[in-house]
Amino acid sequence: MNTVGSVIRRRNEEAGGALIGYLPVGFPTFDESVEAAVAMVENGVDILELGLPYSDPVMDGPVIQAATQQALANGFRLADGFEAVRRITARVDAPVLIMTYWNPVVQYGVDRFADDLVAAGGAGLITPDLIPDEGSEWIAASERTGLDRVFLAAPTSTDARIGQVVEASRGFVYAVSTMGITGARSDVDRAARTLVERLTAADAPASCVGVGISTAAQVAEVLEYAQGAIVGSALVNALATGGVAAVGELAAELARGTRAE
Amino acid sequence: MALRAQTGPYFGDFGGRFVPESLVAALDELGEAYDLAKLDPAFGEELAELGRSYTGRPSIITEVPRFAAHAGGARVILKREDLNHTGSHKINNVLGQALLTKRIGKTRVIAETGAGQHGVATATAAALFGLDCVIYMGEVDTERQALNVARMRLLGAEVIAVTAGSRTLKDAINEAMRDWVTNVETTNYIFGTVAGPHPFPEMVRDFQKIIGEEARQQVIDLTGGLPTAVAACVGGGSNAIGIFHAFLDDESVALYGFEAGGEGAETERHAATITKGRPGVLHGARSYLLQDEDGQTIESHSISAGLDYPGVGPEHSWLAAIGRANYRPVTDDAAMQALRLLTRTEGIIPAIESAHALAGALELGRELGPEATILVNLSGRGDKDMDTAAHYFELYDQENAE
Numbered sequence: 058m059n060t061v062g063s064v065i066r067r068r069n070e071e072a073g074g075a076l077i078g079y080l081p082v083g084f085p086t087f088d089e090s091v092e093a094a095v096a097m098v099e100n101g102v103d104i105l106e107l108g109l110p111y112s113d114p115v116m117d118g119p120v121i122q123a124a125t126q127q128a129l130a131n132g133f134r135l136a137d138g139f140e141a142v143r144r145i146t147a148r149v150d151a152p153v154l155i156m157t158y159w160n161p162v163v164q165y166g167v168d169r170f171a172d173d174l175v176a177a178g179g180a181g182l183i184t185p186d187l188i189p190d191e192g193s194e195w196i197a198a199s200e201r202t203g204l205d206r207v208f209l210a211a212p213t214s215t216d217a218r219i220g221q222v223v224e225a226s227r228g229f230v231y232a233v234s235t236m237g238i239t240g241a242r243s244d245v246d247r248a249a250r251t252l253v254e255r256l257t258a259a260d261a262p263a264s265c266v267g268v269g270i271s272t273a274a275q276v277a278e279v280l281e282y283a284q285g286a287i288v289g290s291a292l293v294n295a296l297a298t299g300g301v302a303a304v305g306e307l308a309a310e311l312a313r314g315t316r317a318e
Numbered sequence: 319m320a321l322r323a324q325t326g327p328y329f330g331d332f333g334g335r336f337v338p339e340s341l342v343a344a345l346d347e348l349g350e351a352y353d354l355a356k357l358d359p360a361f362g363e364e365l366a367e368l369g370r371s372y373t374g375r376p377s378i379i380t381e382v383p384r385f386a387a388h389a390g391g392a393r394v395i396l397k398r399e400d401l402n403h404t405g406s407h408k409i410n411n412v413l414g415q416a417l418l419t420k421r422i423g424k425t426r427v428i429a430e431t432g433a434g435q436h437g438v439a440t441a442t443a444a445a446l447f448g449l450d451c452v453i454y455m456g457e458v459d460t461e462r463q464a465l466n467v468a469r470m471r472l473l474g475a476e477v478i479a480v481t482a483g484s485r486t487l488k489d490a491i492n493e494a495m496r497d498w499v500t501n502v503e504t505t506n507y508i509f510g511t512v513a514g515p516h517p518f519p520e521m522v523r524d525f526q527k528i529i530g531e532e533a534r535q536q537v538i539d540l541t542g543g544l545p546t547a548v549a550a551c552v553g554g555g556s557n558a559i560g561i562f563h564a565f566l567d568d569e570s571v572a573l574y575g576f577e578a579g580g581e582g583a584e585t586e587r588h589a590a591t592i593t594k595g596r597p598g599v600l601h602g603a604r605s606y607l608l609q610d611e612d613g614q615t616i617e618s619h620s621i622s623a624g625l626d627y628p629g630v631g632p633e634h635s636w637l638a639a640i641g642r643a644n645y646r647p648v649t650d651d652a653a654m655q656a657l658r659l660l661t662r663t664e665g666i667i668p669a670i671e672s673a674h675a676l677a678g679a680l681e682l683g684r685e686l687g688p689e690a691t692i693l694v695n696l697s698g699r700g701d702k703d704m705d706t707a708a709h710y711f712e713l714y715d716q717e718n719a720e
Contacts, residue, residue: 126482
């Protein structure tokens with residue numbers, strides 16, 4: 058079975074590294090979000106990050122906010138997240154991580170959420186507003202079920218906190234490339250390189266860089282020093298403006314960045 | 319342990335820091351600066367001097383017998399935070415956090431605001447200390463509190479109308495947090511209430527607890543004893559914690575927080591977070607909140623922009639959970655009637671927020687009877703609410719109402 062860790066290792070052996078693609082469930086419709094996720098994998102995305110729409114997404118910029126707000130207006134329910142994982146993993150074999158703010162998990166029940174994610178074939182959680190300090194319940198549930206847990210590291214994190222994040226994470230550590238929220242930027246911040254060096258020095262098995270990556274050239278640049286590149290807003294924007302076909306085309310283009318020298 | 323000695327990050331099961339990792343360094347920096355400032359007599363003296371010579375502290379208390387005649391004959395005493403510079407209790411907290419901003423060497427401050435009172439207070443402090451200032455305010459609130467938008471802009475602040483989500487206070491907080499995540503190296507977030515991640519609930523409470531410390535002694539001086547009950551309105555809960563805190567360990571004193579009942583706590587249009595919500599995580603803390611089965615925040619409603627918030631500070635959730643304070647809803651209409659009653663009987667026009675506490679005091683007085691003394695936090699004045707009141711009570715001439 059393909060795990061997040063094994064896919065990242067394999068892609069770093071055979072290519073420059075892993076490409077991780079984000080899309081929110083339920084945008085622009087539930088079915089199209091599933092089709093777009095499948096299209097990403099078929100066009101070279103190695104690991105999927107599926108976002109669960111949430112009413113108060115403090116880490117997200119305007120593109121993702123608009124998409125997730127539309128999904129909520131269309132009636133998105135948490136159960137749709139598990140159903141999307143089920144449908145996607147039935148068709149493609151890329152690992153699927155769920156990206157979710159913490160309150161929906163709390164309200165669903167942390168253990169119940171973990172069990173239902175395992176049953177749907179999901180690989181784990183990325184938790185943008187949960188720091189390891191507050192994560193004991195989730196760490197216990199993921200230990201019990203074997204799910205991966207991806208915590209975030211920031212350029213401002215102290216060495217002690219970097220160590221804590223590396224210790225608590227499984228799958229990879231999500232390195233926030235610049236101080237900011239999600240949204241494509243013209244320059245991926247130099248701070249990302251330093252952050253990944255610090256994570257590597259702290260023995261992180263894998264660091265993937267996200268926030269601000271939108272082109273194949275940026276993917277290639279990030280993979281010079283990181284084990285994975287995470288693309289979000291650019292893919293959501295492609296889906297919003299050009300539908301599933303445009304997502305596939307952008308994914309194929311971004312995947313060229315994993316092969317660049 | 320004395321209830322007053324409780325500190326963050328946790329108040330029982332509530333509080334904490336549910337934030338992006340990008341903010342942790344800033345929260346640590348702020349918390350450490352605050353812990354040092356607490357121990358530094360010079361900081362306390364500078365803040366007290368600003369209170370005396372800028373805010374107008376101590377604020378007075380006013381007994382209101384003509385109003386109290388409608389409250390079952392109980393004695394009603396108002397703590398006059400409405401007389402503070404800028405017109406509400408918000409200035410107490412803002413001056414403290416602005417001094418801290420100077421200490422940590424940041425030059426730009428941001429804040430969220432609902433009714434505009436915290437935004438005005440922050441813009442005022444920014445003018446006083448020469449800081450760049452950006453205020454986030456929900457678009458709905460910029461419309462119903464247009465006067466305060468003009469005040470903030472005159473004070474030199476940039477006011478950004480937030481168009482996401484429900485376009486009210488909760489969305490203004492989201493946007494301010496996004497700004498902070500992006501600009502954390504130059505920017506301090508002056509948070510307006512006792513919600514949010516640690517250290518805000520503890521720190522904002524500490525800057526507001528002077529309200530209760532003054533009032534407790536003032537009531538004793540006036541009446542010879544402690545009040546029977548203390549009443550305050552609760553949105554995020556900063557004025558309520560401010561007046562409750564000095565009384566937490568006075569077991570004979572009942573504490574009542576009045577939440578915005580909107581069109582009725584039994585309807586879907588209210589902001590009665592403790593009355594109708596359940597525990598969850600919002601804006602960095604575990605506390606009560608209004609949410610659906612999936613944990614999506616439910617949009618609140620109140621005629622009062624300052625109480626129109628689906629969350630509440632974690633210390634209030636804790637005080638509710640241990641039974642030390644009682645929380646009840648007050649409808650829009652009850653608040654507006656109390657606003658008019660205080661105005662007509664005493665010549666004091668309260669903010670609509672504070673009018674919720676007045677309506678609650680009328681109810682409490684009838685329950686407690688003529689032997690009771692009720693201390694009410696009059697947290698703000700009503701100038702900003704004249705347009706809302708004019709429409710509510712049809713005070714404009716017909717031709718001007720168009």
